[in-house]
Amino acid sequence: MLRALDIRDMLIIDRLELAFQPGLNVLTGETGAGKSILLDSLGFVLGWRGRAELVRAGAEQGEVVAEFDLPSGHPAHAILEDAGIPGGDELILRRVNRADGRKTAWVNDRRCSGEVLRRLSETLIELHGQHDDRGLLDPKGHRALLDAFAETEGARRDVRSAWSALGTARKALADAEAELEAVRSEEDFLRHAVGELDQLDPQPGEEADLDARRRMMQGAEKVRENVARAHDMMGSGGAEGAIGDALRWLESALPETGDHLTAPVAALERALNELGDAVDGVQRTLEALEFNPHELEQTEERLFAIRALARKHDVAPDVLGEFAEELRNRLAALDAGEGHITSLKDELRKAQSDYETVAEALSAMRRAAAGRLDAAVMSELAPLKMERAVFETRVERAEAGPEGQDLVEFVVATNPGAPAGPLGKIASGGELSRFLLALKVCLTSEDQGITMIFDEIDRGVGGATADAVGRRLKALADGGQVLVVTHSPQVAALGAHHWRVQKRIVDNITLSEVVPLAPEARVDEVARMLSGDTITAEARAAAKSLLG
Known part of the structure; x- marks a missing residue:
């Protein structure tokens, strides 16, 4: 869980300290107030590739510190051990960006590379949004997501073992044939x-x-x-x-x-x-x-x-x-070589057969799980006002390898009879957000320990649909931690913790700040989201109704 974020001299932030909580954390604010800067800063400390110029104008360097709770058994522990970094129940990431472009990173006060940060980030944070090519929109990761849903670890272990044995048999035959050919030539x-x-x-x-x-x-x-x-x-x-x-x-x-x-x-x-x-x-x-x-x-x-x-x-x-x-x-x-070659060919055929057997068993598990996942996602789409849309997990035959012989891709059709296609190409902005949310709800059981961030995933929806989106986000946050950057009052009202991102001008310099909202201030913020700059009594009443 992300416990704290400390940002200094990054873009238009001079000093910002945030203490996040379990559950659903919402960040709201007007467009341009600096919400994206928070995500840029968090991505920076996690080693993600982002903006080239992050240091605040006039500052010598910018710095971001992120603190995470790290329970026993968290996968980040293995990465720390592999990198020779001391672990514990607390993980502190610190990264500095100097004005000349040089970057330096520390993990638990030990210098480390950006690659270590990125490996850790994969176990700590998931970012989802319309332009997220690191997560659910990347077809390269769909097979792994389906495998996690289907709990295929044992079957994949058998396939990897059979693939290794098949490779050994192929090499033994190739070596023997090469040796025999060399002898046969003389x-x-x-x-x-x-x-x-x-x-x-x-x-x-x-x-x-x-x-x-x-x-x-x-x-x-x-x-x-x-x-x-x-x-x-x-x-x-x-x-x-x-x-x-x-x-x-x-x-x-x-x-x-x-x-x-x-x-x-x-x-x-x-x-x-x-x-x-x-x-x-x-x-x-x-x-x-x-x-x-x-x-x-x-x-x-x-x-x-x-x-x-x-x-x-x-x-x-x-x-x-x-x-x-x-x-x-x-x-x-x-003279004995031909007999040896025949024996090795028999061993190769057996290894090929063994691989095909376990690979087909894995494929069967994936196909069965694909049907269950499709049904689960479809059941989530109905409350999100997408009952006419179609979600399909395609499992097609691919070139055999250590992870089996399947190509997995999530495809969607937004209307009956329309051709299905990749998530990122078929769905509009609002539709894509809801597809991603529905899929994430179905896959969330495998993501305990990861902080999920949704960047304006509710864009383009409102009313009852926005309320349904908020409720799904709240369900995802139960027992974990979800951060949502949102413009939807319905989503904001369902948050357990609420921050407003706003700008202030100091000595003619524009700075961004994040303010935790007390209950009364939260009513005003939701009312602003409902009515605009002028908060009316009706908007405040509606906000109170949303906040319950």
Whole structure:
């Protein structure tokens, strides 16, 4: 609830302090007295976009302070917490506009942006009038209004969840198809490369072994000749035979020499054994150096094939096997990809079906609620002398999204048989005011905690219709707070609290002021509204009758 409004040096207001009350608050006054300035000032402190020049002529800055009661559970608390601003049961907004155009805002003595003010304002104030494009006249908000009336929060939560799951399924399928397409574009290469690698079947370390074998075979003939010569010199016809003969001669002389030949004989025995091992090793080398003349060619072919394949794929020869396994895995992914795509398509179809199910359930709730809302609004139009008008909530299929697949718009027809159209385009000024009021009465249960302001919503109506408008406004104010700027005496008479906006001249400067009216002054103000500048006894009597 708006508790107080303090305005300093704004347009033609030098200093104004207003203390508003629960219930129906009415502001009256002659045209041009400054009623719109109050709304401009309130809009300024709430961060709304309005007039560019607000500072009173000659002042360095203008300032507006608005105080609100903030009960527990009010949605403004969440905005304050999100902005890091301390809360409580009181909310104080303060905004300064300097003469050079700079604006500064505070919430509960904490600096804040205009965006924070605007977010808070959506939970604090609703402005309704003939030129209100922020509220009921904006078709973009009609679906949310219908949802609030229909209490669809649970169904919308299900739709949002299903939409999120549908988006996830779509992305998974798109990603998998993109990956499969990328692999499919190299399928021929993969199959050819894997075929080559499987046919060659290179082994780790094989390239080094082949290179060593090739080098050995290339020099084998010369090497074998030298080794064979060495073998001959070491064998029985060479060193082995000579040492054997020497050993036998020395052994025959052992008895006559005592211990003198024991050590030399033992050394020759050891030498003969070592020489035998050497001869065996050389013999094996000779056998190894014996090769098929075609073996060198075969070894070179395989060695060159491994090296060529390694260069082709830009990998080391020893990791060709690992590279082949990597390519086989990519081929396996390609071969399994179609099955995976089929599975993901099934999941997408299920997600689409799940979304359509909950979205259709939400649409059904909206269509049912639309009928109830239409009936409720029509019942309100009759007392407002618009019994021949038609109000319709259209629920049409729209592009699917997280809030469902419905486009909602309020349309009206002012006379039977006339084409229906948007609220703001079909209804005249007075008719529009009554349509808005009837609709607001039907939707008010969802707006507890918001101060509603009606700016000359009764324009163009009078008599019994104006009385009906006033009674609807009073009903809206029960248990809440409504501010009405009005020229209608019937509406003014129904207010619980009454202020008159008037001008005064001080030192040739025109200033606007707002005066709370005591009962007798209120009679005079309603009488003025009935008769004009000259208040007659009849007008005063009529005013007393209206005020009850």
